[in-house]
Structures are given as C-alpha cells and as structure tokens.
Amino acid sequence: MSKSNFDSKVIKKGFPLLERSVNGSPIVYLDSAATSQKPIEVIERMNDYYKEINANVHRGAYHIAELATAEVEETRQKLHRFINSSSTKEIIFTKNATEAINLVAYSWGRSELNEGDVILLSSLEHHSNIVPWQQLSSERNIEIRWIPITHDGRLDLENIDELLKGVKLLCVTSVSNALGTINPVKELIEAAHKVGALCLVDACQSAPHFETDVTDLDADFIAFSGHKMCGPTGIGVLWGRLEILENMPPFLGGGEMILNVTSDGFTPNELPWKFEAGTPPIAEIIGLGVAISYLEKIGMGAIREHEQKLTSYALQMLNDRFGNDLVIHGPESSLERSGVLSLSYRDVHPHDLSQVLDQHGVCVRAGHHCCKPLMKLMGLPATARASLYIYNDESDIDVLADAINEAGKIFA
C-alpha cells in the first residue's frame, strides 16, 4: 500500500475489535497511546503458532522447534531492518519497554555509574523512564537533573549545555505520551555525545507512528514496546549499540543467557541471547514480526502523514467547536506533535469526561498518564487523552466532539 492510497477505512476493516459496539454505539477507539488494536494477521499468526509449531526455541533439534526458532529470529531480522540497526545482535527481546529500560539501569547503570555521577532526564518522561533511575540514584547517590519545559509542553533547551555538564546518561522520550510533543532527539543525542554522555531514547510513542533510524539518530539505547505498534502485549525491544552491549554484564540470569555453567560459575552467552534469560515469549515475538511487516506494508511515512493530517483536523475542528471551553495541551502545531490530544474541558473532571465518552462508545484515557512530574509542572491534576492511529479517521473525531458536548450538558 503506497501513501497515495492510504485509506483508514480499509485499514479499519482489518481490525476485528473495531467492529464491536460499546454501550450500544459503535466503538471509537482513541487510546492507541496506551495500546493499539491488533490486525487480524497478527491474531491469526499467533494462533497458528500454537496450533502448528509450538516448541521451545534454540533447544530442540527437531522440525517444529527449528521452525519456531526460525520465526523468532526472523522477527529479530525484521526489527533490525525496521530501525536500521547495524546488527541483529543489537536487538534484544524484553517483555516490554519498561523492562528494556530497567535492563539498561541494572546492567549498564550499575556497572558504569557511581556516586556523584549525573543522569539528565527530560521533564516529559513516562514513569518507566524515571523510576528505574530514581532507584539507581538512591542506591548509588547519583544526581538526577531535569530538562525543564515551556508553557506549551516542549522541552526548554535554552540551557542544555549547562544542564549537560558532568552528565553520564541522558534519558529522553522521542514523543511525550501525555502531550504528544515530538522531541528533537537527534540534536539532543548530538549534544549528549559532545560531553561524553550516552543517550537512552524511549521510543514507545514514535516507533508505531513514524520512522525510527537508530543509525541516523546515532543513539546508544532505544526502548519500545510491541503492543503499541499492532503487536501483542508481553513483548518489548531494547536496541543498544553493539560495543556498549558487549561490555555490559548480563541482567537476568538463567537458561538461554549462558554458554556454559559449572558448579563454580557461568560463561555468558553471546549477544543478543546474553540478555534473554529463560524461555522467551515466542508467540508474542512472532506476532510482533507480523505487526512489523504489516506497518512496513503501509509505510511509516504514510502513517505519519495520515496522523498529522488527522491531528490538524482535530486541533482545528475542536477549537472551532469549543473555543476556550476546551484546552488541548501541548504544542500548537501538528508538525511538532504526534496524534496525542490531551484535553481539559471546562471544569469537567477528566474521569467524568471519559465516563460520558464511554457511554457513547468513545475510549479515551483519563488521568496523569504515568507522568506525574510532568503533570505537576503543567499544573494539571489529570487530563483526558485521545490518541490516534492508522485506523482512525475524521468521523472518530466528530463522534468525540459530540460526546464532549454531551458531557457538557450533564455537568452544565
């Protein structure tokens, strides 16, 4: 499918869940920043795995075990191509992005960082890219510094050189899950490298929505989850630069991650298996592989183009219809944001707003979006967040607007 014939209505038909209704209305799924829906190809392939080739991987020398192993390694190949890494050895399967970040914090962090070292975090981070560093910080007495934000929820980089002084690791999200802000990750990585710091990018909110090129970014670590990009839950990815991964000690110990074990000790396996202790989530890895092929067939450029157009429509239409009654937090321009719309409607609490929306079949997320430090900076206890993906179109935004209007009637 080339970008010229991108058709979200056709795409939507390939997602069985989107055919259902909720509370008597057709479902309008606007919570893809939390998790995406799954295309039929992914669901069926995972079923087929259990029906046809279920066997443990990298162990049995029999036919179906070889088939399962080949499919797992094929997903690794696809991911290698999808993010333009230099080797499949750099692609590590984890259970989610949170585990991927924890892997870096435990393995790299605890061997490389010591008392007095500094970690720089952006104020737009999800708790998953904050708490592992706070745990390390309290264990090792490491300083955590924060990149501030502007009033419209962009990173304030005016004093970035000052902030980067003495920093060993910069952690930044490519896109804010709470506001949709797209961060200038490439520039930040370059600035971090100038002071000898490494950079970990949380790519959960970008990998499903636009191209990820780790070589072009010159990143050191990138983490993302499968379930936000049409894949199943239970599978995440850590990409790391080969020479860094090679020097890192294993994270979890057990089967698969060893070359040899004696009563005196063990020899770790080669990359990437050194970091993949235990039986991996085989069906989930295979499902993610199908999801990657699915996204590549549509084209990441076409996906970004669709979402940007739809975001522009939403920003304009919601503003025309509700004016000052509805605040859409974050940058004004759709060029600087993904398809995340973080909303405050009059003084209707986001929990109540999402409850009324649900009554109309509209699924949005209400709360702090696992970004409490950011929400505090923005002065927001909570927002209602609508987030868009390939299967959404203008009619979904229209239903959202009608439902917001209904909430206004109840809480008039």
Place this chain on the structure above:
Amino acid sequence: MTGLEDLYKEVILDHYRSPRNKGELPTPPAIMEEGFNPLCGDDVKVYVLLEGKVIKEIRIGGQGCSISQASASMMTESVIGKTLDEAKGVFERFKEMMSIHENDLNSEENSSDGAPSSLGDLEALKGVVKYPVRIKCATLGWNTFDQILSSVEN
C-alpha cells in the same frame, strides 16, 4: 438520554457543584490524613477536629472527579457531630453498600431490602457500583477518613 442516570444522580451533582465542608483545618489541633487514587491521580485530604470523642468539625481538601468529591462531601454531612464509634458505623455501612451491590449487581432491582438502610442521601452513590473503576473514587475520602479513625483508636 445518556444512560448515566444511575451514576450522575442530581444529589451527587449537587454535592459536586457545591461541596459541603470544603477546605482545611489547622493541624494540630485537627488531624489530617491524605489519600491518593494512583489510577487517576485524584487526591483527598481529610481534616477532623475532635472534641472528646465527638467529630466537631470536618473538612475536605484536594481534588478529584465528581464521584470522589461528592462522596467525600456527603460523608462530611453524615459524620459531623457523631461520636467516633457512630462514625465508624456509618463508614462500615457505606463500605458494605459498595460491596453488597458489587456481588449482587444483576439482582439489584429486587434486592433493596438487602441494602443497608439509614444511609439517607448516601444511597445515591449505590449506582457507582455498576461502574467498578469508579468505586475507588467513591471510597477514596472514606478510606482516608477511616485512617483517621484508626489512628485515634490507637
């Protein structure tokens, strides 16, 4: 209609729009406890001023959704002027109401005698049980108040 009449009853909306006993009390002499709903970020501060064993004054601070705010507001009216033991009784009846209906949702129409009586306006919150995620909102202020009751007991 929206189908949310069970949840957003007029008495609940009234307490949300005009919360009773909102504010703070100086601590000491008042006792304050804070409660959080980590799911949605709501937080509530409950202040209680005792005169002997009687709840002389009670105030609610913090922020939250209509259900948590209205429920806390209604709670203040139902416990003010009561002894600690009486307040504990109201707390337990309220919690019972929140759980009875959880187990008895389908037969709700004809099981009114199974519900605890004498909760007055508070019974407007019964409908919340149909929306399991919101039970935590409705009980946030109460559980925080109960922390105060427990701390005084000890």
